Amino acid sequence: MKPVTPPILITGAAQRIGLHCAERLLDDGQPVIVSYRQEQPSLQRLRSRGAIALHGDFSDESGILAFIDALKDTTGQLRAIVHNASLWHPDTPGEEAEAFRQMFQVHMLAPYLINLHCSDLLRHGGPADIVHISDDVTRKGSAKHTAYAASKAGLESLTLSFAARLAPAVKVNGIAPALIQFNEGDDEAYRRKALAKSALGIEPGAEVIYQSLRYLLDNPYVTGALLPVNGGRHLV
Numbered sequence: 562m563k564p565v566t567p568p569i570l571i572t573g574a575a576q577r578i579g580l581h582c583a584e585r586l587l588d589d590g591q592p593v594i595v596s597y598r599q600e601q602p603s604l605q606r607l608r609s610r611g612a613i614a615l616h617g618d619f620s621d622e623s624g625i626l627a628f629i630d631a632l633k634d635t636t637g638q639l640r641a642i643v644h645n646a647s648l649w650h651p652d653t654p655g656e657e658a659e660a661f662r663q664m665f666q667v668h669m670l671a672p673y674l675i676n677l678h679c680s681d682l683l684r685h686g687g688p689a690d691i692v693h694i695s696d697d698v699t700r701k702g703s704a705k706h707t708a709y710a711a712s713k714a715g716l717e718s719l720t721l722s723f724a725a726r727l728a729p730a731v732k733v734n735g736i737a738p739a740l741i742q743f744n745e746g747d748d749e750a751y752r753r754k755a756l757a758k759s760a761l762g763i764e765p766g767a768e769v770i771y772q773s774l775r776y777l778l779d780n781p782y783v784t785g786a787l788l789p790v791n792g793g794r795h796l797v
């Protein structure tokens with residue numbers, strides 16, 4: 562009898578990269594729990610494949626703690642936690658503090674509290690991982706997304722701290738993407754400019770993040786690492 566693999570939690574997986582990774586894990590026969598903020602048609606597809614979708618709004622502490630309670634009511638074990646949920650807000654005059662607070666909440670407080678309260682679900686004796694999805698922009702900051710970059714830099718610090726705290730039972734790593742997938746509203750000029758920022762000059766799509774996640778899940782000897790998936794942006 563093949564042992565049942567505990568589920569992998571991916572936060573913010575109702576769309577784009579998180580959704581792609583959830584679907585690819587299901588393709589691999591891996592049970593999945595996703596968090597979502599707004600119900601989307603994609604969630605029905607995930608549910609029909611056996612995934613569990615839990616509502617989670619990380620905009621304030623009570624929402625994060627409510628999600629943690631729901632998660633613990635849903636499963637007694639986890640194979641991995643992937644912190645993917647994210648807000649990409651530019652620095653907007655008059656909205657600076659609120660945007661900073663919201664991105665601090667989702668990029669730092671939510672991973673921090675979920676890791677603190679749920680790491681016991683990862684301690685089952687088998688392979689266990691936490692993966693933080695950061696952003697290559699932390700390498701040099703951002704003049705237009707200053708608060709966003711700062712909150713992602715904080716997430717990278719949490720990667721190192723939790724890697725030290727949870728070893729050897731749990732590996733904790735980060736993935737630092739650069740341009741992976743444009744947004745629908747991105748015009749031609751923006752796309753050309755963004756593509757020119759990397760040595761490889763392509764929009765790779767979400768599969769490269771799944772490949773990176775797969776590597777971290779399958780490698781027993783990597784922890785406290787930050788995997789740049791940036792098309793060689795640092796070379797340009």
Ligand SMILES: NC(=O)C1=CN([C@@H]2O[C@H](COP(=O)(O)OP(=O)(O)OC[C@H]3O[C@@H](n4cnc5c(N)ncnc54)[C@H](OP(=O)(O)O)[C@@H]3O)[C@@H](O)[C@H]2O)C=CC1
Pocket residue numbers: 572573574575576577578579597598599617618619620644645646647648649667694695696697737738739740741742743
């Ligand atoms: N796409 C890219 O090219 C790049 C992505 N990244 C990183 O990769 C990850 C995935 O990117 P991408 O797929 O574009 O992400 P999205 O911008 O599509 O956001 C993913 C999800 O996060 C959820 N979310 C946002 N705020 C909250 C919150 N307060 N509480 C709960 N959920 C929330 C959103 O839910 P809702 O839809 O309900 O708002 C959304 O579905 C992110 O961490 C991102 O920063 C890094 C560099 C490049």
Ligand SMILES: Nc1nc2c(c(=O)[nH]1)N=C([C@H](O)[C@@H](O)CO)CN2
Pocket residue numbers: 646647648649696738739740741742743744755
């Ligand atoms: N939560 C998100 N974070 C980021 C996004 C996004 O769509 N959602 N997009 C980017 C851009 O691709 C940027 O890397 C280049 O334009 C960064 N982070």
